[in-house]
Structures are given as C-alpha cells and as structure tokens.
Amino acid sequence: MVNFTWHFKPLKCIGFCLILRLRLGGVWVKQLFLDIQQLITLEAAAKKQGRQIREEDLSVISDGAFLVSEEGRILWTGARKEALKNYSGPDFKMVSLGAQTVLPAFLECHTHSLFAGERFEEFELRLTGVSYEEISRRGGGIQSTVNATRQASSEELKKLLQKRIQNFRKQGVGVVEVKSGYGLSLKEELRLLEVIRSLKDPLVVPTFLGPHSASPETPNLDEYMEDLIRKGLPEVSKRSLAHRVDIFIEKGFFTLEQAERYFKAATDMGFQVAAHVEQLSRQGGADLARKFKALSVDHCVNLSDEDIQELSNSSTTSVLLPSADLYLNVDYPPARKLIDQGARVALSTDFNPGSSPSQSLELCSLLARLKMKMTLPEIFSAWTVGAAFALGLEKDRGNLEVGKFADFQVWDKPWSSFFYNFEEIHPRDLYLSGKSVAIS
Ligand SMILES: [Zn+2]
Known part of the structure; x- marks a missing residue:
C-alpha cells in the first residue's frame, strides 16, 4: 500500500505537468x-x-538577446555574448531571429472594429458639401452602420472582426481593443460583446460603448442613459462581457451631466472608464473623466491649456487619433504641448466606417510626425508603453523587460526608417507570449 502510493504520486505529477505544458502550446x-x-x-x-520620451528611452541593446520562460514571460535581456555564456544547454532552445530590429508588439487601444456595412457613398457626399445632418436624413451616418450591423448575423460579424484583427496583427499589433457601440439597444450591444467574446482571443480587449449615440428605440438620451445604467452595466458585469466602458461626450451626443452619472455607476460597479472627449468641441469631458481616474481620454483635439496641465499631472493617458482628424478635416490634437508638459500619450487608428475607415498604423504615425510634430521615439512609445497604460495592461505588456510577456515583432529594417515611406508596414514575424503567430 505504502509502495503503491510512493510510485503513484510522481506519475500523477508527471501527468499533470504534461497537460500543463501541452496547454501552454x-x-x-x-x-x-x-x-x-x-x-x-x-x-x-x-x-x-511613457512620459517625455527621448531617443535613449528606446533602450536599444546592440547584438541583443532575451530569454523567455515556458509561460511566455521574459526572464532576461542583454547582450548575445552574455546569453551564450549563461543560457546554453539542453534546457534552452536557441531561436536565431537573424533580425535587424526587434520591437515590442504594438497595442491598438481604440477601435470600433465590430460593424457591418461601409460608408463610402456618404464620404463622397460629404466631400461635395452635403451636411452631416442631411446625410443622416438620407439614411446615412452612424444609423446606416447600426442598421447594417443589426442585420448581420453574429457569425458574419465574427468573421468580419477576425479579418480586421488579422489586419492589425499583420502590422505588428498584439493587443487589439474593440468597442461595441453599433448596436445601440441593450440587446444588440450585449450581442456585440458576445461576438467579441466568441473570438476566444485573450489579446482582444472588449469595451462597452453603449452610449455611442442615441438609440433608435429610445431617442431621448436621458432615458437611454438611464437604461444603460440600470440594466446595461449590471448585465455586462454579470456576464463578464467587458471590464471597460466608454462614452461619446460631444455636442448633440452625450452631455457632461449624463457622462457623470454613467461614470459614477460604472466605477461603483468596478469598471475601468475611458471616454471620447473634446473631439469636435470642448465640452469638459477630459476634465470630468480624469476626475474619475479614467484610464484614457481619447481624441483630445480641443483641450484647453488647463486641461493639458491637469492631464500632464494625472495618471490618465491621452489617446490621439489623427486619422479621424484627417478624415474629418479638423485640427490635430496638441501633442507637443501634452508631451512637453509631461502627459503620457498613445496613438490609435480609431478604425471605424464613418470618421476613420483606415486600419493603417503607418498613416496614423505619419500624421503624428507631420501634423503633430511627434518624434519617432515618442511614436514608438505611444504605440507600446502609452497604449499599454491606456488599456491598464502596463504591468504585463507594452515593452520587453523582465517579467513581461514576450510580445514582439521582427523586422529587417532599422527603427529609424519607420513611418517614412507611405506604404503598408509588415513585420517579418510576430510573436505573442513567446510563440510565433501566423501573419501572412
Ligand atoms: Zn472612437
């Protein structure tokens, strides 16, 4: 009996470890x-x-190497010579990348990637001078996306979303944030979050954006907000569909007062908050969101000097979305002032069918250089460290240091040549948690 137990225990342990290791891919x-x-x-x-980044903050290691654990976390970084001295033998698998540059994977922290239908016809109308109100009257605008999205089956939406996630991954993106917001009824908003969950992709971060615009069924914004607070947030929480919420604060959309009620309810329930603020006009949304310790305030085109000062002294990340500013033909956010005063910034495409129908990180980064006067090191930090903070993931991701996940991209060009030619950017390889991901 004693002998049996003695032999059985190690066997059980071996079996358990086997399963554990196989599970880890x-x-x-x-x-x-x-x-x-x-x-x-x-x-x-x-x-x-992620504040006041200079070139030396890129922390470039020449002829570098790094060691990754079975779980995909970084155990050590340093020079190749050192690595070969300390980490050779049967316990280590050598992976020669033969790369000119290895960078942390980018994080895309603000997308509306879950929608059906396109809006190219209204783009032409808008360019010929037809007003947004008139476009809406003719059935265009956000309402057309809501209609198309509602008509699409969950399976169709899932396929569209998968394709778009893959388009980001091809550009070296690991984590992708995806907002709901084209359902605009409780039932449809929850369905969209279920679609995001059905991807079973741990690096896709869902955000509840019920208050994106008025609901067709509940056009009174106060009533819709009441529904979102009383029924929407509790349901999202109960089903664990998202741990982040967002709102569009703008003239003609949600007011400061409505946003305050929403933030209060959401933070009481333990949600992290983010907000679309000061995009077309200054409403005071950045100030309000910051007071609720929002992870991010997004757009930030019309900030006051006081807003910039307050954001610089806060933990809230300013997410800048210049592709949307290009498409809307408006001003660009005051990136230089924000950065120089010590604010942390992130960049994102704001991918959506209306105001930013582009998934291009290249376009977004070129605009950051040309129109917002950001330097290349600032741009790299914005897509990595800044975006990780904007998503509350900075303890695990965003850069390559001991303890963090080995999410990285492999390039055959030097970092100084990035975001120069206007062309699609594609790393040679992408690794997430130390494992190669198919991106071609
Ligand atoms: Zn947005």
Missing part, C-alpha cells in the same frame, strides 16, 4: 532569442511611464 523549454542587431526594449520608456 507545446513550448517545452525556455527559449533564447538571439541574433538581433538592435533589440529595442523601451525599458527606460516604461520606467518613465
């Missing part, structure tokens, strides 16, 4: 990634919490 040993001309860890940028 068949990575059996620690991986040592090496042969990297420039390993960009952004370690100093992360230490500075």
Whole structure:
C-alpha cells in the first residue's frame, strides 16, 4: 500500500505537468532569442511611464538577446555574448531571429472594429458639401452602420472582426481593443460583446460603448442613459462581457451631466472608464473623466491649456487619433504641448466606417510626425508603453523587460526608417507570449 502510493504520486505529477505544458502550446523549454542587431526594449520608456520620451528611452541593446520562460514571460535581456555564456544547454532552445530590429508588439487601444456595412457613398457626399445632418436624413451616418450591423448575423460579424484583427496583427499589433457601440439597444450591444467574446482571443480587449449615440428605440438620451445604467452595466458585469466602458461626450451626443452619472455607476460597479472627449468641441469631458481616474481620454483635439496641465499631472493617458482628424478635416490634437508638459500619450487608428475607415498604423504615425510634430521615439512609445497604460495592461505588456510577456515583432529594417515611406508596414514575424503567430 505504502509502495503503491510512493510510485503513484510522481506519475500523477508527471501527468499533470504534461497537460500543463501541452496547454501552454507545446513550448517545452525556455527559449533564447538571439541574433538581433538592435533589440529595442523601451525599458527606460516604461520606467518613465511613457512620459517625455527621448531617443535613449528606446533602450536599444546592440547584438541583443532575451530569454523567455515556458509561460511566455521574459526572464532576461542583454547582450548575445552574455546569453551564450549563461543560457546554453539542453534546457534552452536557441531561436536565431537573424533580425535587424526587434520591437515590442504594438497595442491598438481604440477601435470600433465590430460593424457591418461601409460608408463610402456618404464620404463622397460629404466631400461635395452635403451636411452631416442631411446625410443622416438620407439614411446615412452612424444609423446606416447600426442598421447594417443589426442585420448581420453574429457569425458574419465574427468573421468580419477576425479579418480586421488579422489586419492589425499583420502590422505588428498584439493587443487589439474593440468597442461595441453599433448596436445601440441593450440587446444588440450585449450581442456585440458576445461576438467579441466568441473570438476566444485573450489579446482582444472588449469595451462597452453603449452610449455611442442615441438609440433608435429610445431617442431621448436621458432615458437611454438611464437604461444603460440600470440594466446595461449590471448585465455586462454579470456576464463578464467587458471590464471597460466608454462614452461619446460631444455636442448633440452625450452631455457632461449624463457622462457623470454613467461614470459614477460604472466605477461603483468596478469598471475601468475611458471616454471620447473634446473631439469636435470642448465640452469638459477630459476634465470630468480624469476626475474619475479614467484610464484614457481619447481624441483630445480641443483641450484647453488647463486641461493639458491637469492631464500632464494625472495618471490618465491621452489617446490621439489623427486619422479621424484627417478624415474629418479638423485640427490635430496638441501633442507637443501634452508631451512637453509631461502627459503620457498613445496613438490609435480609431478604425471605424464613418470618421476613420483606415486600419493603417503607418498613416496614423505619419500624421503624428507631420501634423503633430511627434518624434519617432515618442511614436514608438505611444504605440507600446502609452497604449499599454491606456488599456491598464502596463504591468504585463507594452515593452520587453523582465517579467513581461514576450510580445514582439521582427523586422529587417532599422527603427529609424519607420513611418517614412507611405506604404503598408509588415513585420517579418510576430510573436505573442513567446510563440510565433501566423501573419501572412
Ligand atoms: Zn472612437
């Protein structure tokens, strides 16, 4: 009896470990990634919490290497020579990347990727001078996207979303945030969040954006907000469909007073908050959201000097979305003032069918350089450290340092050549948690 127990225990342990290891995707040993001309860890940028980034904050390691655990976390970073001295032998799998540059994977922290239908016809109308009100009257605008999205089956929506996520991944993006917001009734908004969940992709972050616009069934914004607070938020929480909420604060959309009620209810229920603020006019949304410790305030085109000062001293990240400003032909956010005063900024495409029908990180980054005078190191930090903070993921992701997940992209060009030619950008390889992901 004693002997049986003695033999059985190790067997049970071996079986358990086997299952555990297989679950982790068949990575059996620690991986040592090496042969990297420039390993960009952004370690100093992360230490500075993404604020006032200089070139040295990229923390470039020449002829770099890094060690990744079976669970996909970074155990060590440094020079190749050092690595070979300390980490060779049967416990380590050498992976020669033969790369010019290795960067942290980008994070896309603000997208409306879940919709059906396109809006190219109204784009032409808008360019020929037809007003947004007139376009809405003719059945265009957000309402046309809501109609198309409601008519699409969950399976169709899932396929569209998968394709768009893959388009981001092809550009070196790991984490992708996806908002609801084209359902605009409780039932439809919840269905959209269920579609996001059905992807079963741990790097897709869902955000509840019930208050995106008026609901067709409840056109009174106060009543719709009441519904969202009394029924929507509790249901999202109960079903664990999202742990983040967002709102569109703008003239003709949701007011400051409605936003305050929403933030109060949401934070009481433990949701993280983000908000679309000061895009077309200054409503005071950035100030309000900051007071509720919002993870991010997004757009930020019409900030006052006081707003900039307050944001610079806060933990809230300013997410800048210049592709939307290009499409709407409006001003660009005051990136220089924000950065120079110490605010943390992130960049995002704001991908949506109306005001930013582009998934291009290249376009967004070129605008950041040309129109917002951001430097390349600031742009790299904005897509990585800044975006990780905007999503509350900064402890696990956003740069390549010990303890964080090994989410990285492999390039055959130097970092200084990024966001220069206007062309689609594609890394050679993308790894998430130390595992190669198909991106071609
Ligand atoms: Zn948006």
